[in-house]
Each structure stands twice: as C-alpha cells, then as structure tokens.
Amino acid sequence: MSVTIRIMDVHAREILDSRGNPTVEAEVTVIAGESAFGGPCINGRNMAEAAGNHKESAGKEACIGPVGAPYPLSGKLYAGRASVPSGASTGRFEAVELRDKESRYQGKGVQKAVKNVNTVLREALLGRNALCQEEIDKILIETDGTENKEKLGANATLSVSMAVARAAAAALHMPLFRYLGGISARRMPVPMMNILNGGKHADNTVDFQEFMIMPVAADSFREGLRICAEVYQKLKQLLVKDGLSTGVGDEGGFAPSLKNPEEVLDYIVKAVLAAGYVPGKDIKIALDVAASELYQEDAGMYYFPGETKALHGSKKEVLASSDTKESCVMRSTDEMIALYEELCQKYPIVSIEDGLHEDDWDGWKKLTERLGDKIQLVGDDLFVTNTGRLSAGIRLHTANAILVKVNQIGTLSEAFAAIEMAHKNGYRAVISHRSGETEDTIIADIAVAVNAGQIKTGAPCRTDRVSKYNQLLRIEEELERVSRYEDPFPEKAGTV
Ligand code: PGA
Ligand code: ZN
Numbered sequence: 001m002s003v004t005i006r007i008m009d010v011h012a013r014e015i016l017d018s019r020g021n022p023t024v025e026a027e028v029t030v031i032a033g034e035s036a037f038g039g040p041c042i043n044g045r046n047m048a049e050a051a052g053n054h055k056e057s058a059g060k061e062a063c064i065g066p067v068g069a070p071y072p073l074s075g076k077l078y079a080g081r082a083s084v085p086s087g088a089s090t091g092r093f094e095a096v097e098l099r100d101k102e103s104r105y106q107g108k109g110v111q112k113a114v115k116n117v118n119t120v121l122r123e124a125l126l127g128r129n130a131l132c133q134e135e136i137d138k139i140l141i142e143t144d145g146t147e148n149k150e151k152l153g154a155n156a157t158l159s160v161s162m163a164v165a166r167a168a169a170a171a172l173h174m175p176l177f178r179y180l181g182g183i184s185a186r187r188m189p190v191p192m193m194n195i196l197n198g199g200k201h202a203d204n205t206v207d208f209q210e211f212m213i214m215p216v217a218a219d220s221f222r223e224g225l226r227i228c229a230e231v232y233q234k235l236k237q238l239l240v241k242d243g244l245s246t247g248v249g250d251e252g253g254f255a256p257s258l259k260n261p262e263e264v265l266d267y268i269v270k271a272v273l274a275a276g277y278v279p280g281k282d283i284k285i286a287l288d289v290a291a292s293e294l295y296q297e298d299a300g301m302y303y304f305p306g307e308t309k310a311l312h313g314s315k316k317e318v319l320a321s322s323d324t325k326e327s328c329v330m331r332s333t334d335e336m337i338a339l340y341e342e343l344c345q346k347y348p349i350v351s352i353e354d355g356l357h358e359d360d361w362d363g364w365k366k367l368t369e370r371l372g373d374k375i376q377l378v379g380d381d382l383f384v385t386n387t388g389r390l391s392a393g394i395r396l397h398t399a400n401a402i403l404v405k406v407n408q409i410g411t412l413s414e415a416f417a418a419i420e421m422a423h424k425n426g427y428r429a430v431i432s433h434r435s436g437e438t439e440d441t442i443i444a445d446i447a448v449a450v451n452a453g454q455i456k457t458g459a460p461c462r463t464d465r466v467s468k469y470n471q472l473l474r475i476e477e478e479l480e481r482v483s484r485y486e487d488p489f490p491e492k493a494g495t496v
Contacts, residue, residue: 003071005030005078005130005171012117012159014110017086017436018464019250022110025083025438026117026159028167030130032073073171080166082442084155084407085434088250089200089209089290091358091381093389095410098153113153121152121160130168137161137413154410161411162442176442177475180412181449188221188476188485189447189455190214191469192286192351192430193228195235195271196256196264197249198306199290201435204245205257205306209290211264212456213272214350216487217282221476224485225469227277229460235271250435252459259310261287261339265347280348287343288353288456291336292381295357302336302357304329333363337370344375350489353378353403353430364398376401376489378430385409385418394425401428403456406443419450428488432456437464441471448475453488 009029017023086097098116100109124143128136140157141149149157169179177185193213198206213231218224235254239246244256258264265285272279279285294302307329331339333356340355352371356363358381368377380403383390393399402422406415419429431447433456447455455472458465476483 002034003073003131003172004033005168006033007125007128007130007164007167008077010117010122010125010160010163012114012156014114015083015438017083017438018462019086019088019436021086021108021436022105023084023086023436023438024110024113024117024153024155024159025081026163027079027081028125028130028160028163029077029079030167030171032071032076032078032171034071034074073173076171078167078171080163080168080170082159082162082166083438083440084159084162085405085438085440086155086407086436087405088435089293089381091292091384091408093358093381093384093386094408095148095154095384096150097155097407098150110153110155113156113159116152116156117160121156125160125164130164130171133161133165133168134413136164137411140411141414149410154407157410158407158412161413162406162440165412166442175445175475175478177445177448180445181451185449185451186479186482186484187448187451187453188472188479188483189431189452190216190485190488191221191224191228192454192456193232193460194251194253194456194458195228195232195268197251197253198255198264200293201251201253202249202255204249204255205259205309206255206261206264207294207304207306208261208264208287209293210251210253210286210288210353211268212286212288212351213268214284214286214454214488215282216284216350216490218485220483220485221472225460225473227275227282230275231268231271231277231283232460234274235267238267238271238274248459248461251433252461252465254459257306257310260307261343262346265343269347284348284350286351286353286376287349287355288378288380290354290381292354292357295360296330299330301330301332304331333360333366337363337367340367340371344371349375351376351378351401354380354382358382358384361392361396361398364393365396368398368400372397372400376428378403378428380405380432383418385415387414387418387421390418390421390427394421394427399427401430403430403432404446404452405432405434406446407434412446415446416450419452423450428452428454430454430456433458433465433468439464439467441468444468444471444475448472448479453486
C-alpha cells in the first residue's frame with residue numbers, strides 16, 4: 001500500500017505584500033488515502049485511477065482499490081497555503097507576473113491571476129495526487145501553455161505549486177524541508193544578510209542595490225544569525241553617531257545616503273569590528289550590484305546616479321552622448337570589472353551578484369575570467385532561475401553561481417531543476433527572497449531541502465525578512481545533531 005494525497009480544492013485570494021502591493025495567496029485542500037498499486041504517478045493520477053476509477057471519486061472514497069490494513073490517516077483533510085513574492089529590480093527574462101492593469105491598486109491588482117487559479121487551474125488539478133509535484137507542475141505549465149507563463153501568470157501558477165507541496169507535507173505530517181529534500185536535507189544555509197540597501201530598494205544615493213554580510217566562521221546557523229544581528233545593531237549605532245539616516249530600505253537594510261561603495265564598505269568593516277568580529281575571517285562581504293538597473297542602453301554604459309548626485313548635488317539626466325561622461329559618473333564594462341577588482345583587493349568580498357547587466361554575455365565572460373576563480377559571481381537577472389539561460393551560461397563559462405527566486409520561473413519543479421543543473425555543473429545556488437515579500441517562509445525550507453548552503457533573505461528587521469530566519473532556527477532545532485553549517489567557499493578567502 002502507498003499513500004495518495006488527492007487535491008480536493010484549490011482557492012486563491014488577493015493579499016498584500018511587504019510593500020503594500022497586492023499578491024496572490026493560494027490554499028490547496030487535500031485528502032489522504034491509499035493507493036492499491038503503489039506507483040502513484042501516471043499523468044498526475046494514480047494507477048488505480050488510470051485503471052478506471054474516476055477523479056470525482058476523490059474525497060468520497062479516499063481508499064481506492066483493494067488494500068490491506070487501512071492507512072490511519074485515510075479520509076482526513078489537510079491544507080497547504082502559500083503566497084507569492086514580487087521583485088522591484090525585475091529581470092527582463094523573468095516569467096510574467098500577471099497584474100490587472102486597472103485603476104485599483106494603481107494597476108497592480110492581481111484579481112485576474114486569482115481568477116485563473118480559482119477557475120482553470122483548480123479545474124485542472126482537482127483529484128490529482130499532490131505527491132506528484134512534478135506532474136502537478138507540468139499540468140500548471142501546460143494549462144498556461146506559454147513560454148513565460150504570460151497567459152495565466154507565474155504568480156498564479158507558483159501560488160498553487162507551492163501550496164500543493166505544503167498540503168502534501170501536511171498530509172504526511174512531515175516538515176516541509178524534509179518532504180522537499182528527503183533524508184539528505186541537512187545543510188543549514190549561511191545567511192547572505194543584507195544590512196545596507198541602495199539602488200531600486202531605497203531612495204538614498206547608494207547605487208549598488210545590496211551590501212550583505214556572511215557569517216562564514218560560525219559553527220551553527222543560530223550563531224551565524226546572532227553575529228549578523230549584532231553587526232546590524234552596531235552599524236545602526238555608527239550611523240546614528242554620524243548623524244546619518246537609519247531608515248530602512250525594502251529588504252530591511254539601512255538606507256543612508258553615502259557617496260560611493262567604498263564609503264559603505266568602510267562603515268560595514270567598522271561595524272564588524274565594533275561588534276567584536278574580524279572582517280574576512282568571521283564575516284565576509286557580498287554585494288548585489290543589480291547592474292541591469294544601472295545600465296543605460298543608449299550610452300552603452302553604467303550610470304551611477306547616487307555618485308553623480310554626491311559629486312554635483314543632483315542626479316543628472318543621462319543623455320545618449322559621450323560627453324555625459326564629463327558630468328555624470330558613468331562606467332564602461334571594463335571599468336566596472338576594474339572597480340570590482342579594486343574593491344575585492346580592499347575589502348573581504350567573496351560574492352558579487354549581477355555585476356553586469358542581463359544581456360552582457362561578453363562582459364560576464366570577461367568578468368568570470370578575471371574574478372571567477374577568486375570570488376563567487378552570482379547570476380540573478382542573468383539567469384532568472386531558468387535552465388535555458390543557465391545552460392547557456394554554463395556553456396559560455398559565465399558566472400559560477402545562480403540566484404534562485406521561485407517566482408522568476410513560476411513552479412517549484414522548474415526552480416529545483418535549475419538548482420540541480422547548477423549543482424551538477426559545479427555552480428553554487430543561492431536561494432533568495434524578493435524585495436516584495438510576505439510572511440511565507442518556504443524559501444527557508446527550500447534552502448535546507450536542496451543543501452544550497454546560502455540564503456539571501458534580507459536584514460534582521462521587518463517580519464517579512466525575519467520570518468525566514470526564524471523558520472531556519474526551527475529547522476536547525478529539528479535537525480539537531482545532523483545539521484551542518486559550513487563556509488560555502490573556504491578556498492576563496494577574501495582579503496582584508
Ligand atoms: P528584487 O531584488 O526582488 O527587487 O528583484 C532582489 C535582487 O535583485 O536580488
Ligand atoms: Zn539581485
């Protein structure tokens with residue numbers, strides 16, 4: 001006998017994310033039962049059903065076929081709930097986040113996506129076996145039928161995909177990380193913790209989007225989290241002392257107006273020291289430049305509006321002419337790479353995400369040649385959690401890690417496929433939140449399930465960020481003695 005977890009109902013609603021914008025939340029209700037034949041997945045239905053039992057029978061008679069002792073949970077209902085995050089510095093190649101484009105919520109309503117869940121997706125999934133996640137996701141993909149999920153919305157498909165996994169785990173009485181990862185799920189991720197925000201996530205003059213700290217030398221996740229939180233508080237004190245703003249950006253990091261990356265990094269190093277830790281040993285630094293946001297197509301260069309403002313007192317409009325370089329801080333691809341090399345020599349930087357824009361494959365190749373054997377180079381907008389783009393990157397030897405954001409692709413199985421492809425090819429995978437988040441903590445479970453070793457989920461500030469860290473604390477406790485916490489790149493020691 002094996003267990004079947006039938007989908008009884010699928011229901012979505014519009015809720016708010018951490019920026020006050022609407023997003024999709026889905027609930028999937030399942031019923032536990034038994035399968036006579038064991039092998040549960042033929043096109044998403046179990047073999048007994050394929051042999052003649054109709055899907056409408058799900059729920060009325062949870063046990064299908066002749067079986068021995070009844071499964072003790074047969075006939076019980078369980079539910080899984082999941083909500084979808086949303087980006088601000090969204091990559092051009094991401095799956096489509098369906099927005100209503102009507103007057104309510106300034107066009108950002110998601111009623112169409114909600115309706116898609118409550119009608120076509122619900123209809124396609126009723127009676128299916130929730131244990132067959134890949135089949136469920138295939139149905140979601142095929143029901144949409146487009147390359148980038150533009151018909152139903154990746155927000156619609158992802159809400160259901162995640163809620164199905166949660167419902168299945170609930171019906172099996174398993175922690176989600178264990179359901180998703182099995183017995184090998186045991187590696188706690190090192191936080192890549194954002195403590196200072198810039199770019200599209202704040203209104204300050206910091207041009208790089210994220211400055212993050214990684215407590216690589218801690219002996220557990222819990223201790224790593226403590227170290228980061230202590231550094232965060234010290235950074236706040238330093239900013240207060242210097243009369244700088246301690247207001248926070250979208251991901252909870254402070255957002256003072258500082259004049260360039262060096263000034264930010266100096267503050268971070270000072271905060272690490274003030275907290276009693278050694279930069280480069282206890283704490284290493286990671287950056288997310290989000291360079292696609294800085295790139296000016298007409299000029300073919302990267303424009304730094306914050307640095308420009310710090311120099312001239314205003315953010316100048318960039319014109320597509322070469323003389324703008326005189327008045328604005330602009331950098332070519334080569335100058336960007338040179339800047340990173342310089343920063344890596346001066347500060348203990350071990351990881352740079354989206355150092356160049358999403359279409360600059362030649363530049364990325366050059367960047368990888370120059371820095372790829374020294375630091376981690378993460379493709380976020382470059383790869384968009386998409387195996388097609390990742391395989392191109394692997395073939396062209398660009399970057400050496402992928403940022404994984406489930407809503408960039410729209411189903412759990414596709415995100416897991418990207419992680420698997422990365423790992424098989426010696427690329428690291430960093431599991432990530434979005435700048436617009438909810439209280440959903442699934443990325444914490446995913447990070448442990450796939451032994452990613454790194455998670456990027458914001459500052460120790462605001463519940464939408466902290467909830468993921470708190471979930472990881474629970475998981476570490478659950479794993480007890482078998483949990484592992486390791487420096488993801490001990491061989492790539494940053495310099496101080
Ligand atoms: P986003 O930012 O969620 O606004 O895209 C996060 C990131 O760029 O990593
Ligand atoms: Zn990014």
